[in-house]
Amino acid sequence: MVVAGGGENGGGGGSCCMKWWQHNRNHYNHHHHNHSSNGSGNSNSGRVVAAGFVFCLVCFVIHGLIAVLYGWLILTPPSSLNERKGLPWLGCEEDNEGSWAIGVFFGPSPFSLKPIETAEIWINESAAWPVANPVITCASASASGFASNFVADPFLYVQGNTFYVFYETKNSYTMQGDIGVAKSIDKGATWQELGIALDEEWHLSFPYVFNYLGQIYMMPESSQKGELRLYRVTNFPLEWELDRIIMKKPLVDSFIIDHDGEYWLFGSEHRYFGTENEQLEIWYSSSPFGPWEPHKKNPIYNTYSSFGARNGGRPFKYNGNLYRIGQDCGETYGRRVRIFKVEVLSRVDYKEVEVPFPFEGSSKGRNAWNGVRHHHLDVQQLRSGEWVGVMDGDRVPSGDSAHRFLLGCASVAAVAGLILLSGVLLGAVNCIIPLNWCSDYSGKRSDTLIAWERANAVSLKVRRVFGRLNRTPSYLRSWIKPNTCTGRSVLALVFALGVVLSCTSVTFIYGGNGAEEPYSWKGQFSQFTLLTMTYDARLWNLKMFVSHYSRCASVKEIVVVWNKGIPPKLSDLDSAVPVRIRVEDQNSLNNRFKIDPLIKNRAVLELDDDIMMTCDDIERGFVLWRQHPDRIVGFYPRYVDGSRLEYSGEKYARKNKGYNMILTGAAFMDSQVAFKRYWSEQAKPGREVVNTFFNCEDVLMNFLYANASSSKTVEYVRPAWAIDTSKFSSAAISRDTNRHYRIRSECLGKFTDMYGGMSGRRWEFGSRKDHWDV
Numbered sequence: 001m002v003v004a005g006g007g008e009n010g011g012g013g014g015s016c017c018m019k020w021w022q023h024n025r026n027h028y029n030h031h032h033h034n035h036s037s038n039g040s041g042n043s044n045s046g047r048v049v050a051a052g053f054v055f056c057l058v059c060f061v062i063h064g065l066i067a068v069l070y071g072w073l074i075l076t077p078p079s080s081l082n083e084r085k086g087l088p089w090l091g092c093e094e095d096n097e098g099s100w101a102i103g104v105f106f107g108p109s110p111f112s113l114k115p116i117e118t119a120e121i122w123i124n125e126s127a128a129w130p131v132a133n134p135v136i137t138c139a140s141a142s143a144s145g146f147a148s149n150f151v152a153d154p155f156l157y158v159q160g161n162t163f164y165v166f167y168e169t170k171n172s173y174t175m176q177g178d179i180g181v182a183k184s185i186d187k188g189a190t191w192q193e194l195g196i197a198l199d200e201e202w203h204l205s206f207p208y209v210f211n212y213l214g215q216i217y218m219m220p221e222s223s224q225k226g227e228l229r230l231y232r233v234t235n236f237p238l239e240w241e242l243d244r245i246i247m248k249k250p251l252v253d254s255f256i257i258d259h260d261g262e263y264w265l266f267g268s269e270h271r272y273f274g275t276e277n278e279q280l281e282i283w284y285s286s287s288p289f290g291p292w293e294p295h296k297k298n299p300i301y302n303t304y305s306s307f308g309a310r311n312g313g314r315p316f317k318y319n320g321n322l323y324r325i326g327q328d329c330g331e332t333y334g335r336r337v338r339i340f341k342v343e344v345l346s347r348v349d350y351k352e353v354e355v356p357f358p359f360e361g362s363s364k365g366r367n368a369w370n371g372v373r374h375h376h377l378d379v380q381q382l383r384s385g386e387w388v389g390v391m392d393g394d395r396v397p398s399g400d401s402a403h404r405f406l407l408g409c410a411s412v413a414a415v416a417g418l419i420l421l422s423g424v425l426l427g428a429v430n431c432i433i434p435l436n437w438c439s440d441y442s443g444k445r446s447d448t449l450i451a452w453e454r455a456n457a458v459s460l461k462v463r464r465v466f467g468r469l470n471r472t473p474s475y476l477r478s479w480i481k482p483n484t485c486t487g488r489s490v491l492a493l494v495f496a497l498g499v500v501l502s503c504t505s506v507t508f509i510y511g512g513n514g515a516e517e518p519y520s521w522k523g524q525f526s527q528f529t530l531l532t533m534t535y536d537a538r539l540w541n542l543k544m545f546v547s548h549y550s551r552c553a554s555v556k557e558i559v560v561v562w563n564k565g566i567p568p569k570l571s572d573l574d575s576a577v578p579v580r581i582r583v584e585d586q587n588s589l590n591n592r593f594k595i596d597p598l599i600k601n602r603a604v605l606e607l608d609d610d611i612m613m614t615c616d617d618i619e620r621g622f623v624l625w626r627q628h629p630d631r632i633v634g635f636y637p638r639y640v641d642g643s644r645l646e647y648s649g650e651k652y653a654r655k656n657k658g659y660n661m662i663l664t665g666a667a668f669m670d671s672q673v674a675f676k677r678y679w680s681e682q683a684k685p686g687r688e689v690v691n692t693f694f695n696c697e698d699v700l701m702n703f704l705y706a707n708a709s710s711s712k713t714v715e716y717v718r719p720a721w722a723i724d725t726s727k728f729s730s731a732a733i734s735r736d737t738n739r740h741y742r743i744r745s746e747c748l749g750k751f752t753d754m755y756g757g758m759s760g761r762r763w764e765f766g767s768r769k770d771h772w773d774v
Contacts (some may be wrong), residue, residue, distance in 0.1 A: 073621050078743045089435065091172050093149050096401045098334075098394040100152035101369050102167060103133030104188040105389040107238070110318055110379040111339075111358060113389050117527055117556065120600060121189050129526040129626060131189045132554070134369045134393070136165060140523030144193035147172035148182065152745040153206045154390040155314060156378045157237075161186055164217070164237055164391055166197060168205035179220055181237045188388070190524070197238050198231065204520055206253045206376075208314065217243065223250035223270045230289070237747075246290055247283075253311040256288045259322060259345055263288045265276025266324070268310045277305040277329040284347055289444040296348045306330025308338035308354070313377040315342075324352060327375045332397035334375025336361075344609040364551045365578040366395045367526075367615060369518070373397065518553040519623035527556035528603035528622055533592045534566025538609060541725055543573060545609050552615035554622050556601060561594070563587045589697040590687050593678040596671075602629075604671040608699070609635075610726040611666050617719040624667035624715055632674075632705055634663030661712050662702035669701070677704045689750050695740070698745035707755045 092099075105113035117132040141148035146169065153168040169180040177196035182191045198204060198220060206221040216233040218240060232243040246265075254267030254464045267284040280301040283292035301309035308326030312334075315324045322342040328335045337357065344351035359506030370393020379389040397403075443529050518525050530549055534542050544562065549555055558579045560567075566588045574578055580598070584591045592606065603625065605618065611633065625633040677683060678701060686700040705713040 018160045022295070023321055047541075051136055051676060057497045080136075081689045091147040091149065092138040093172055094401050095170065096150040096399055097170065098150060098152075098373075098396055098398060098400065099138070100150040100155045100392050100394045101134035101138070102136040102151055102165065102390055103370065103394050104135050106188075107387050107389075108385075108387065110316055110323075110387050111356075113359065113387065114381070116188055121187070128526065129629075130601060132527045132556075134525060135184075135188060135191050136167065136193075137520060137523065137525075138169075139189065139520045140182075141169050141180055142172070142191055143523050145194070145734070146178075146193070146196055148180070149175075150394075151725075152392040153376050154378060155207055155209050155389065156380055156390045157209050158380060158382065158388075158505055161185065161187070162386070165191075165209040166209050166237070168207065169196070175204045179204050179207045179218070183237075195238055199247065200225070203556075206311075210253045210256065210288075217288075219246070219254060219256065221251045221252050221254065221375070226250045228254055228267070247292060253327075255311060255314060255321075257315050258288075262286060264345065265292055265314075268313055277310050277333070278307070280309040280311075282350060290682050293347075295350065300350050304330070308340065311377055312337040316379050322354070325377050328599050329375075332373060332399075334398065335373045335430060337377050337391075338377060364553065367551050367553045369393055369395055369553070371395050402543075452680070465677075478725060519619045521623045521626045522743060524623075526553050526603065526626065527601065528605055529599050529601045529671070530555050530605050530607060531561065531592070532607050533561040533563060533589070533597075534609040534610045535563045535587070536567075539568055541609050542568070544612075544725075546579060547574040548612065549578045549607070549615070549618070550579070552618050554619055559596065559599060561591050563589075563591060589690050592677075592697055593701065594677050595675045595679055599671055600674050602670050603668065604674075605668050606666070608665045608726075610724060612723040612725060613666070613719045614721065617717065621668055622716045624717055628715055628758055629716050630672050630673070630709075631713050632663050632669050632702065633717065634665075634667030635719045636663060636665040637716050638664055638699075662699060663716065664698040664702075667698070674701060674705075677701075677708060680704075682707075685754055686751060689747060693743050693747055695743050696751075699747050700751060703751045703755045 005075040104116045105143045106116065107113040115133045116135065117130055136151055136154070138148040138150050141151055148172040149172050151167050151169050155166045156425045157164040157166065162183065165182050165184075167180055167182070168177045170176070178196050178200075181194045181197045183194055184191045198207070198218065200222070202222060202224040204222060208219045210217055210219075218231045218233070219228065220231070222229050226248065227245050228247040228249060230243045230246050231240040233239065236240050247699060249267075251267035252556075254265060255263050256263055258264075263285050265285070267281060267283075268277070268279055269281060271388045278301070279299045281298045282295035282300055285292045285297065299305065303309060303655050307329050308328050309496050310327045310329065311325065312323040314325040315322060317323070320611055322345070324340045324342055325371050326338045326340055328338050339355050339357040340352040342350075342352045359374075361374075361649045362371045365371045370391070372395055374391055374393040377389055379387055381387050392563045504726060532542075546558055546560075550558060555577055557577055558575065560579065560581045562583045567581045567583055568577055570581070582596065584594075603622070605622070617635065621633050621635060625631070678687075683700065683704055686703065690700060702714070
């Protein structure tokens, strides 16, 4: 045991804080003894007490602010978050079962289905963007007045040229499944939510709809009730009544099919949790109403969950063969669908073999609506011979929210453990720190402690390490003295603040699903073309650019305008979407807005190759542009003061309630309108200025828009964060910031002379209800 004692002033051991306290106590006693007659001791004591009080008060205030921030992040009502994303105030809540949505697919056969966006279907001829999956979501269901957390298990019913889709919708109030229905009269381009077709006191899903003798029936899953129930329509498609109870068994995902003169019922019995994913049973009858006899080989399957035993949709016939759709629930519930060709189906035997299903999943991962799993498919052949399918998909695995909650708790617990461990280590270190490190301690060191330190090699090494760590820079030493009690406390407080904020960030991050999802507009989704311009000296930047942005949910394709040098091979680029490199003959910035007949999409994001933003910011800009396709919607505002371009005018603009603004570097626009304006005869003098200065093509585009309209022509979205990688490159034209700004101000003056000024187009921050511009 080490005894800390000796020395003229009493204790040679203990922490620096104790020594600081001892030193100040001795100092106070000395002054109190010498100056008690004139009261100076009380004055000195008051200073010590006042300093401690202020320190405690500051700690209290800082920790109070941290608590308020933490509470705001954790307790922010989901409704306010939904409003910022343009979602209904109730619905689309985080759900442990997932965030399922429904898409439409077309193809010449059930084995060659492609998503609706590949068909280049527009809502109408004047639409500026194509239709994209998903077409039915929790947002579209909730917007119609039926709050939904997700939609899944779609079944298609076709009447002439009208599509009806019956699906499971999880009610945000009751947290149980109901059966919803949507209608499309334009081949799946737009969908009208009709409402809830069936609502019981128990969970409903898998609404298998079929015809029999001129009547329409629905056989939804009612395993929670312990029955398989058959409903008959009374007023299609929203009114149904119970026709009969087919079987007193808790079957899941069941269907009835007519095959070789008999009716066959396929289903999985829900005996206990998880078994329904591993087994399959069959019954047969001469009528879909029963009575039903069990198959001789029941259970047909009683195997592992990834096999595909559980049904995953309606069976279909193709080229005279019967196919069953099964679910692979191995990695997570509903990971994918598997297709099985039924070779033998009789009362005494059943045999099926798996066949390839070449469904192309998205490589965007969680940013794609079906990037993680899809577990239900219904395909039917139309009168035209074309096949149409509806499939559900999810961007997160089953139990994702619970997993993230546990991971978040584990992260907080780990950080708390680190804090405790750090406290123990700091306490131990303080016990062996040389006393002369405490600059305000004037007492002698203990001879006993000195002898122990010299004899202890571990202590010597620890002192050397922490001695180096304690050598703070001079500019910090003048503000915080790390060798004093107050200084150490301030540093500890800063450390604690960082840890708490880290915990808050972890908790907040795990409050989302890790995806940067697309934003719907009026319940509809779409895609856009991303266009950038670069050359050989910036190839490294292009690779990073393509790898990042190609995984944004709504990016359909990337077009690279290659201005100079040998273009890269497409195999050199890691992209989740098609990339096209358009090689130009002349190195001109005007090539950025060149009319390109291969760009079919009117929605184009023109983005500098050195700007890196989050996909979430891109998606917000896209949905805002869809609300105002006649405007430029961008992320980089520039303040226009007469004929001068100001890059730091935002503070001035907020103070003066707005400013004249142009958008540069990153902006959505209508390619057909914008590119034609840029290459019009009126814009020819402006293009010559761009060639002269090798700059300002984006500034010119703003003037052309402003010149063509007397109303508002720009919309601003403030990005959460953005990185300008041009600062790390010697090849960027904007690397010399002062020269770059000076050239653009000259361009502004010339364009003002050519096309008129920007006066009368003041922008006010905070004018949008979604607050995306603040």
